[in-house]
Amino acid sequence: MSYSMSDPTPSLSPYALQAAENRQRFIEIYKTHITRDGADKLLAYLENSDFFTAPASTRYHGNYEGGLCQHSLNVYDALVDILNRPRVKETYGISYSDESIAIAALLHDLCKVNFYKVSTRNVKNEQGRWEAQPYYTIEDNLPYGHGEKSVYIASGYMRLTRDEAFAIRYHMGFSGPEDPGNVGKALEMFPLAWALCVADMEAAYFMEGSPKK
Ligand SMILES: [Fe+2]
Numbered sequence: 001m002s003y004s005m006s007d008p009t010p011s012l013s014p015y016a017l018q019a020a021e022n023r024q025r026f027i028e029i030y031k032t033h034i035t036r037d038g039a040d041k042l043l044a045y046l047e048n049s050d051f052f053t054a055p056a057s058t059r060y061h062g063n064y065e066g067g068l069c070q071h072s073l074n075v076y077d078a079l080v081d082i083l084n085r086p087r088v089k090e091t092y093g094i095s096y097s098d099e100s101i102a103i104a105a106l107l108h109d110l111c112k113v114n115f116y117k118v119s120t121r122n123v124k125n126e127q128g129r130w131e132a133q134p135y136y137t138i139e140d141n142l143p144y145g146h147g148e149k150s151v152y153i154a155s156g157y158m159r160l161t162r163d164e165a166f167a168i169r170y171h172m173g174f175s176g177p178e179d180p181g182n183v184g185k186a187l188e189m190f191p192l193a194w195a196l197c198v199a200d201m202e203a204a205y206f207m208e209g210s211p212k213k
């Protein structure tokens, strides 16, 4: 699509345009694969929250408008790919339904819903003048943990299988403040947790790249 000078200027920023596309893709994947009781209510909750505009972090990966939804989709793509590896399927015999894969990936970071706020601070611009610049800050009104909180929110709307719950609970792997013995046990007992943890790192470190200032 092209615009001439006389066209009304589109008001959406590039991030907002990408966010709108991602929102559409997220909802499509969600509705196609997540069909159990309560799934529609959980989606309605997300649509009424800041899920589709929130960042994925304040300073690290996805720290821009729509970063959380983008990150969730990146984790979904990475997770589908990991679970399709012949070694994973044939040698380890790991297999999950499309619904479990979508639930684990799309909902693993629900803990970040209504979690980031925009604040401002004064910084010097190129001309050496101070000006107010927006930045993301954290305001957690439900301090229930990270993976724990995502499981808690999702479970308020629909039942998770044990594999899904453990996968979301332990998706930070050994980088969270966990007892390493519990993490190792969980990743071994519930391979969806291992795959989600790897997909989460792949998305954050390789698909999302350097943070935007
Ligand atoms: Fe996370």
Ligand SMILES: [Fe+2]
Binding pocket: 071, 075, 108, 109, 200
């Ligand atoms: Fe994540």
